[in-house]
Amino acid sequence: MVDDIDKALDSDGNRLDCASCEHLALNGTGGCQLQHACVKDRCSRVIERFLECNPDLADGYLKHPHFEVWAIAAKFASVSLLPPLIDDPNEKVQWNAMLRLPRHYVLQLRKHPHPELRKRVASLLDGEELMPMASDEYYYVRLIVASRIEPMLLRRMVDDDEALVRRVVAQRIPNEWLLSMIDDREASVRLEIARRLPMQLVSLLLHDPDWRIRLEVASRAPAAQLYSLVNDPYSLVREVASSRIAGDRR
Numbered sequence: 001m002v003d004d005i006d007k008a009l010d011s012d013g014n015r016l017d018c019a020s021c022e023h024l025a026l027n028g029t030g031g032c033q034l035q036h037a038c039v040k041d042r043c044s045r046v047i048e049r050f051l052e053c054n055p056d057l058a059d060g061y062l063k064h065p066h067f068e069v070w071a072i073a074a075k076f077a078s079v080s081l082l083p084p085l086i087d088d089p090n091e092k093v094q095w096n097a098m099l100r101l102p103r104h105y106v107l108q109l110r111k112h113p114h115p116e117l118r119k120r121v122a123s124l125l126d127g128e129e130l131m132p133m134a135s136d137e138y139y140y141v142r143l144i145v146a147s148r149i150e151p152m153l154l155r156r157m158v159d160d161d162e163a164l165v166r167r168v169v170a171q172r173i174p175n176e177w178l179l180s181m182i183d184d185r186e187a188s189v190r191l192e193i194a195r196r197l198p199m200q201l202v203s204l205l206l207h208d209p210d211w212r213i214r215l216e217v218a219s220r221a222p223a224a225q226l227y228s229l230v231n232d233p234y235s236l237v238r239e240v241a242s243s244r245i246a247g248d249r250r
Contacts, residue, residue, distance in 0.1 A: 008034040008041060016040055026054065039069065048072045071096055091117045098124075119144060127153070139165060146172070167192055179204075187213065211237055223248035 008016040016034060018027055023039070026032035031053035035041065039050040039061065051058050051072055058076035061069050067090045074085055074096035085097035086105055091114055098106055098121070107129060109121045115138035122133050122144040130145045131153065139162040146157055146168040155177065157169045163186040170181055170192035178197055184190050187210035194205050194216040203221040205213050211234040218229050218240040229241035 008038065023054075023057075044068050044072060048075070051076045067093065075100070095120055115141065122148070143168060163189055170196070191216065215240060218244065 016038065018024060018034065021027075021032075021040065023032050031037060032050060035043075035046060037049040037053050038046050039057075041047055041050075047069055051061070055076040058073040059078055059081060061073035062077050062081060062085070064070045064073065071090060071092040074082060074093055079100055082097040082101050083105065085093050086101070086109065088094050088097070094109070094112075094117055098109065106121055106124055109117060110125075110132050112118050112121065115136075118133065118136060118138065118141050122130060122136075122141050125133075126148060127150055130149050133141055134145050134149070134157055136142050136145070139160075142157070142160060142162065142165045146154065146160070146165050151172045151174050154169050154173050157165065158173065158177070158181055160166050160169065166181070166184060166186065166189045170178075170184070170189050173181070175196070175198075178193055179201070181189060181193050182197075182204060184193070187208075190205065190208060190210065191213050194202055194208075194213050197204070199220050199222060202217050203225040206217050206221070206225065206228060208214055208217070211232075214229060214232060214234065214237045218226055218232075218237050223244045226241040226245055229237055230245065232238045232241065
């Protein structure tokens, strides 16, 4: 116990004193114990364990001077007290409140000024609810949108400014729209398209400037369409094309 007292510190680095704590009556019950479950400890895990054991006390900690405490309290406090926390300056507080509030509160945050919070909002939404975020200024938000919305809703994102977003679009877009991205300016996006095109159409990328795409063509297109790749500047492309043609002659 002496070691616990010496090591148990609050957020300001001061030693904790159970004797002066208003929760002294809880001490020894398992719901309050130094370095294990204590709302005044500087360790967030210890604070959370206290409020998890004593959720009826969480309401009283929503305005605690230490943000870590009220952020954790938002996980256990009465839902009726959480709406004001949507506008809290601390994103961790906002997030914990948002996870427990009805969905219409989450929708209000799609235009929140903090990009990290918008990223988290996007991870909670689906379908049409995500469409207002498809043009978010932060590319990572758009990346999440592209990975979560239904493929039929991806049409408006095929020209996204960020190649990483367009790669996700290329991986998920319906087959009938693949050709609309065949001339994408980024090779990594065209490679995703080449991997998905049926063998009858992948030869449309026969003369692509990127060797990885020509290799995909050499691997999958009908052998009869590969003769121009026998003289390809990249040796692996030449070898695969020659092997495919030779195999077709047998």
